[in-house]
Amino acid sequence: MRLRYHQPIPNFYNQENPHHPNNLISNDFLQEFADIVIASRFVGLSFSKLSEDFKKEWDIDWDNIIILKYLMSEDILKMEPSDEKCKLMDEEFQEFGAKTFALADILRENGFKADLINPLDDRVSLRAIAMQSNDAVITRSNMCMFKEGLNLGFFMIQTSIENLPFKTENELKWVEDYCSTCGVCIDRCPEKAFDENGKFLRKLCTAHREGCSRCINFCPFYKRGYEKVKKRYGRMKK
Ligand code: SF4
Ligand code: SF4
Incomplete structure (x- = not known):
């Protein structure tokens, strides 16, 4: 998460990049x-x-x-x-x-x-x-x-590493559908940072300015974890 109150990180490199970098990792x-x-x-x-x-x-x-x-x-x-x-x-x-x-x-x-x-x-x-x-x-x-x-x-x-294990399919797509049935974050947001259709309104969210994290704290993914919510979603869809 990129937040406005984060300060630039000093340069901590101790090693130069190689002149002829490898492209393949074992x-x-x-x-x-x-x-x-x-x-x-x-x-x-x-x-x-x-x-x-x-x-x-x-x-x-x-x-x-x-x-x-x-x-x-x-x-x-x-x-x-x-x-x-x-x-x-x-x-x-x-x-x-x-x-x-x-x-x-x-x-x-x-x-x-x-x-x-x-x-x-x-x-x-x-x-x-x-x-x-x-x-x-x-x-x-x-x-x-x-x-x-x-x-x-x-x-x-x-x-430079070309052969990293890149994924070609996204297994988390179902989360968008789950969110459309949930809406806890909308109910809990103190700033009403969602419009009448539940669309997030970035300008009203104070996470980046003041550190609000209320919607995280109440979200089922945070409280129960990804796998448990996925199981619940599977039961909902039966
Ligand atoms: S509380 Fe979490 S799971 Fe529920 S709609 Fe918001 S982001 Fe999605
Ligand atoms: S971080 Fe706070 S202000 Fe932003 S959407 Fe979540 S609850 Fe609302």
């Missing part, structure tokens, strides 16, 4: 890298392969993206919106940003080009890149949700 090294990612307290990886049309639309020349996902702290999310809450969310963001530089360094040391995508660069939408992974969905409350949770923050590395 399964063993990819698994080793994924293990290091999890040991660094991220909860998972996703991968986006950017199409020519997408790159043209956003005026970028990146091909392969590694998405590193972390869970935003439940203790912070349950706080009321405040400067203190925004500060704590930013500290968490900075911590995982620094870890992402270290992970990019590991890829560089092993011969791959790896650059952190600046999450505060308004010229490109990280959420649009996330949706290219076929591993995420936008909920009615306008959160970019992966299976690991609704309360996810993420960083991205663009890399």
Whole structure:
């Protein structure tokens, strides 16, 4: 989640990009890298392969993206919106940003080009890149949700690695239908940041300015988890 109160992350690289980067990663090294990612307290990886049309639309020349996902702290999310809450969310963001530089360094040391995508660069939408992974969905409350949770923050590395396990089909599409039957976020929103048809109104949402996370806290995906909601949806559809 990109929030206005996040501060720019200093450059923490200790390693230069290789002059002649490798394009192929072995399964063993990819698994080793994924293990290091999890040991660094991220909860998972996703991968986006950017199409020519997408790159043209956003005026970028990146091909392969590694998405590193972390869970935003439940203790912070349950706080009321405040400067203190925004500060704590930013500290968490900075911590995982620094870890992402270290992970990019590991890829560089092993011969791959790896650059952190600046999450505060308004010229490109990280959420649009996330949706290219076929591993995420936008909920009615306008959160970019992966299976690991609704309360996810993420960083991205663009890399020379061409053979990442890119998904071609999105298994989370059903969430849009589930949201159309739910609407808890609409009922719970203190700012009435949804129109009469339940469409999210970004300008009225205070998440980005004041750290509101009320709709996350009440959402079934946050309270019960992705798999349980999916089972309930399956029962609803019988
Ligand atoms: S509260 Fe309900 S409608 Fe809102 S995002 Fe969560 S599941 Fe979707
Ligand atoms: S104002 Fe709060 S509850 Fe309403 S949509 Fe934004 S984050 Fe969710």
